[in-house]
Amino acid sequence: MNQAIALPVPTGHGSLEQYIHTVNSIPLLSAEEEHDLAERHMAGDLEAAKKLILSHLRVVVSIARGYDGYGLNQADLIQEGNIGLMKAVKRFETSRGARLFSFAVHWIKAEIHEFILRNWRLVRIATTKPQRKLFFNLRSMRKSMSALSDREAQAIADDLGVKLSEVLEMEQRMTGKDMALVGESDDEDSFAPIDWLADNDSEPTQIMAQKAHYALQTEGLQTALAKLDDRSRHIVESRWLADDGGLTLHDLAGQYGVSAERIRQIEAKAMQKLRGFLVEAEA
Known part of the structure; x- marks a missing residue:
């Protein structure tokens, strides 16, 4: 359903507030309108499904805002919630005796939860x-x-x-809060956590191991990236290796003219290949 229906898409580059304004301006449905659209969708009317989804996008925004404390891109959280909303609309039946809002909350939260668990270290x-x-x-x-x-x-x-x-x-x-490893004072009598750590950097085998690890992480990574096709390499580099924080799934979806879900699938497959290449290089 998400590939057949064009929806407004939140991005991570300044237009998120415009997206929120847009979805909040979409009229809510009455119980009768919702029932009629659901019946039409069950009969195969995709335009009815689109209207059901559009009228509930504001619900996704409201739920996604409750997950601000996890340090993830708000646009990505909203889009994941939108995927959950589309899944809910696909499964919604008027015989359930409940409004779509109540039925969709579970699916929206489930998609957001999975996204957070996949991405929060x-x-x-x-x-x-x-x-x-x-x-x-x-x-x-x-x-x-x-x-x-x-x-x-x-x-x-x-x-x-x-x-x-x-x-x-x-x-x-x-x-837990971060603690400074190095003390702020130069006083010889003061101590910081770093003072209690052993220094193994000058040990010859440790130096050789560090050089080998650095080569694997730099030259090895570049070699592995070179083995990917152009699109997969660009997606990985744009998402994880960019100095400006990287692009969102939806930014890349716009570039390639596909859905955010398709970009995520390509990214997952590319990362799996990279891990395999790096394991081979290390062996």
Whole structure:
């Protein structure tokens, strides 16, 4: 459905507010209009499906804004939510007795959650369903901004069906702050974390290992990139190797005239090939 229907697309280069203004100006549907459009869509009318989707894009924006704290591009979050909305419209039936809004919330959040878990480096430990539930609910379940007490942590663990240690570890990851490795003072009597670290840089085998690793990460990466086709290489470089923070999936979709989902598929396949090339080079 998402390839057959043209929708307004959020981008990461200054027009996000214009996109939000546009979707908020699209009229809401009455219950009768929604029912009629859903019936037409179930009969194969794609134009009816488009109207159902357009009228609910503002819902996606509202939900996506609730995930600002994960450090990901808001335009990408919205577009992932839009994919969830399209999946919901595809499965929506009037016989369910519920409005599309209520039915679509689950699908929108599911797509956004999956996107966050794929891209946020701090949540790699969230691999099981209970751990994912912990990740997305811990902040709202905390009663204050102070550290969790043992009783509060145990209550959250029991409620979400995870181990107490998992609650404490996730709490530390989500609330921990950076600490300067090098001290700000030149005072000989002051100490900083770096003063307690052993210096192995001058050890000959360590120097050789570092040089080999650097060569793999630079020359090896460039060699691996050269093995990709032009489109795949450009997508990877534009997304992850650009100095300005990189392009979004939707920026690249506009360049190639395809859907953001297609760009994501090409990117995933290219990254898989790169990992294989680098493993071969290291071996």
